[in-house]
Amino acid sequence: MHSPTRTPVRLTQFAHGGGCACKIPPGELEDVLDGLTAPVTVTGDTPLLVGAATGDDAAVAALPAAAGAAPQAVVSTADFFTPVVDDAYDWGRIAAANALSDVYAMGGRPVLAVNLLAWPRDVLPFELAREVLRGGLTVAAEAGCHVGGGHSVDDPEPKYGMAVTGLADPGRLLRNDAGRPGVPLSLTKPLGLGVLNNRHKATGERFEEAVATMVALNRDASAAALAAGATCATDVTGFGLLGHLHKLARASGVTAVIDTAAVPYLDGARRAVRDGYVSGGTRRNLEWVTPSTDFGTADEETRLLLADAQTSGGLLVAGEVPGAPVIGELVLQGTHTVVLG
Incomplete structure (x- = not known):
């Protein structure tokens, strides 16, 4: 279903980047945050269980335990970006699914979100902003998550996303620092979203499989990972599979060994790479992970796809997830954090 108010306006043309490809490059971001990441606090009534030190998907703090009640933790995150598709309603759905994904990646359940909207009010009609917000509301409702208002600013470049609060069992979190040697790696969505979105921005071609993949919630994948006993996961977004896997390893x-032949891709992804639709964000991702990666015999096309800046990608789970391909395993620490085979 598309926006009922579709217009000739191409939203992607109002953004210098697209989706999670517009993130600050991971290497530059780590330099900025150096010395600013507070250690995890384990004292007080609401101890911080997961902070910024490991670059995990969301922050987690334990809630004060009520007498006789099961322990709970609060999960907090925010995510927003420039238009990744031209259709306003679809952009809203994708951005909401992407923001909610951070909570699912921690093993949590989103309960409350607020909108984050930047809009060039003198350039783009507000009917499009309404469609963006409607798309976000639609996906939040599918997730069973309240949307309670938000914040907006006048900005020359449109941006949309959500700040999301969720709940989780503090004893059953999915964390990016909980990987152990001998555990398989599963990927719950195919790669190639970045190059297809970049092609869409350049040509206007619409890729229905890519849109369906981006709006799909990671709720079921998260629940399946928890049911299977997984304790380690992350979602694959702007830093690409290699970037997020490097952070996890x-x-x-540990070291992650990837079977490149087992990694799934969207239809048309390889052709998009061959035709040159590779974003600057993807190339920066590849540059960042290269010193920590043994690429083996992987060709340039494969390397770029593995570093492709995803928007609302799947979960990368240390463990087997029913229905998701196993793409590798974690092994004892070696000279590289990621090895391709």
Whole structure:
């Protein structure tokens, strides 16, 4: 279903980047945050269980335990970006699914979100902003998550996303520092969203499979991972599979070995790479992970796809998830955090 108010306006043309490809490059971001990440606090009534030190998907703090009640933790995150598709309603759905994903990646359940909207009010009609917000509301309702208002600013570049609060069992979190040697790696969505979105921005071609993949919630994948006993996961977004896997392996003190032949891709992704629709964000991702990666015999096309900046990608789970392909395993720490085979 598309926006009933579709217009000739191409939203992607109002953004310098697209989706999670517009993130600050991971290497630059780590330099900015150096010395600013507070250690995890384990004292007080609401101890911080997961902070910024490992670059996990969301922050988690334990809630004060009520007498006789099961322990609970609060999960907090925010995510927003420039238009990744031209259709306003679809952009809203994608951005909401992407923001909610951070809570699912921690093993939590989103309960409350607020909108984050930046809009060039003198350039783009507000009927499009309404469609963006309607798309976000639609996906939040599917997730069973309240939307309680939000914040907006006048901005020359449109941006949309959500700040999301969720709940989780503090004893059953999915963390990026909990990987252990000998555990398989599963990927719950195919790669290639970045190059297809970049092609869409350049040509106007619409890729229905890509849109369906981006609006799909990671709720069921998260529940399946928890049911299978997984304790380690992350979602694959702007830093690409290699970037997020590097962060997971580094935080866990292990090496990840990837079977490149087992990694799933969207139809048309390889052709988009060959035709040159590779974003600057993807190339920066590849540059960042190269010193920590043994690429083996992987060709340039494969390397770019593995570093492709995803928007609302799937979960990368240390463990087997029913229906998701196993793409590798974690092994004892070696000279690289990621090895391709």
